[in-house]
Amino acid sequence: MTDMTAIRSLHDLSFSALERELERGGVRPIHARALWASMYRGAAREAWLPPLRQWMERVAPEQFIPEAPEVTADTESSDGLTRKFLLRLRDGQEVESVLMGYEGRYTACLSTQAGCAMGCRFCATGQMGFVRHLRPGEIVAQVLHCRQALGDRGHLRNLVMMGMGEPLHNYDAVMEALGIITDTRGLNIGPGRITVSTVGVVPGILRMAEERRPYNLAVSLHGASEEERAALIPVSRKWPLADVIAACRTYGKATGRRIFFGWTLIAGVNDSEAQAERLAALLQGIDAHVNLIPLNPTTGFEGEEAPVSAALGFQRVLATAGIPSTVRQRRGIDVAAGCGQLKSEKQRARGRGDV
Numbered sequence: 001m002t003d004m005t006a007i008r009s010l011h012d013l014s015f016s017a018l019e020r021e022l023e024r025g026g027v028r029p030i031h032a033r034a035l036w037a038s039m040y041r042g043a044a045r046e047a048w049l050p051p052l053r054q055w056m057e058r059v060a061p062e063q064f065i066p067e068a069p070e071v072t073a074d075t076e077s078s079d080g081l082t083r084k085f086l087l088r089l090r091d092g093q094e095v096e097s098v099l100m101g102y103e104g105r106y107t108a109c110l111s112t113q114a115g116c117a118m119g120c121r122f123c124a125t126g127q128m129g130f131v132r133h134l135r136p137g138e139i140v141a142q143v144l145h146c147r148q149a150l151g152d153r154g155h156l157r158n159l160v161m162m163g164m165g166e167p168l169h170n171y172d173a174v175m176e177a178l179g180i181i182t183d184t185r186g187l188n189i190g191p192g193r194i195t196v197s198t199v200g201v202v203p204g205i206l207r208m209a210e211e212r213r214p215y216n217l218a219v220s221l222h223g224a225s226e227e228e229r230a231a232l233i234p235v236s237r238k239w240p241l242a243d244v245i246a247a248c249r250t251y252g253k254a255t256g257r258r259i260f261f262g263w264t265l266i267a268g269v270n271d272s273e274a275q276a277e278r279l280a281a282l283l284q285g286i287d288a289h290v291n292l293i294p295l296n297p298t299t300g301f302e303g304e305e306a307p308v309s310a311a312l313g314f315q316r317v318l319a320t321a322g323i324p325s326t327v328r329q330r331r332g333i334d335v336a337a338g339c340g341q342l343k344s345e346k347q348r349a350r351g352r353g354d355v
């Protein structure tokens with residue numbers, strides 16, 4: 001049986017890969033520009049010259065399957081700040097993309113895998129398990145969908161790889177997708193407006209440093225001792241906290257970039273001032289910014305959101321140690337805008353026969 005997920009789409013191709021494909025089909029590579037202008041800049045197809053038109057009619061349909069995910073859910077939070085989409089890929093897998101923003105400026109949160117192999121206890125995606133990696137085109141298509149859904153309501157400024165999946169477990173496809181997304185001839189989103197978030201896949205962090213990838217790096221910590229972290233993040237047995245921090249130091253030195261650390265605050269688990277002090281000690285000497293995220297409750301995990309007073313206390317300790325931090329708003333809880341939550345809710349509803 002043909003593996004439908006292995007067949008590429010035009011959105012999997014970088015600009016130079018598209019040039020090569022055109023050349024292989026006997027079309028001069030110069031035509032790549034007009035095709036990309038239509039794919040990524042909304043340019044009219046009427047501008048295509050005959051060789052490109054013929055290639056698109058005769059050659060492309062035989063080699064590339066269109067990347068056209070179907071929207072199976074589109075929900076907006078009551079405050080209007082968060083809109084969440086469930087996109088159905090061609091093999092029936094569904095992934096989430098979230099648009100967040102106001103005053104015309106929006107951030108899209110993209111998925112990089114269907115499910116996730118890392119198994120973090122508090123995460124709805126982790127609770128689902130791993131299904132498969134996304135192809136570059138399936139990541140690019142999420143940006144196109146978000147931009148189209150925004151229409152003239154606003155500008156898509158920032159991208160965060162914080163949807164379903166672990167980006168550095170799907171390194172090559174994610175980097176290829178980001179190459180396409182940042183290409184100035186196409187979508188042209190600035191690399192400095194893109195954040196790759198990882199649970200701490202050490203080889204991936206080191207590779208980003210070595211390859212001087214120009215994106216922001218966010219590292220999800222959630223625990224400042226090996227035991228506490230391992231209780232929430234099973235893969236920290238493979239990549240211990242000490243190795244994650246060492247990789248961050250290497251990354252910081254190699255790139256000169258600030259690193260964002262994610263810390264999901266769970267009441268009575270990792271929200272004490274003593275833990276904040278340990279975190280501050282761990283981060284000494286790193287140009288760090290900590291994002292404190294209140295836990296979004298999931299059915300597969302008993303923990304609760306930390307009280308605001310604990311979040312503020314945590315932040316105070318970090319500030320005293322000279323580490324800047326932000327308490328993130330828990331936006332869109334009524335659209336289940338936590339990682340993987342819309343999909344798992346839909347699956348439950350289907351199980352009950354509601355959908």
Ligand code: SAH
Binds near residue numbers: 164219297
């Ligand atoms: N796999 C990557 C990126 C996707 S998860 C990573 O783990 O960093 C993006 C962020 O959402 C992570 O910081 C993760 O810890 C956080 N997250 C996952 N489930 C959550 C929940 N139930 N409540 C709050 N934050 C959650």
Ligand code: SF4
Binds near residue numbers: 339
């Ligand atoms: Fe995967 Fe990130 Fe969820 Fe952990 S928090 S299971 S790494 S998506």
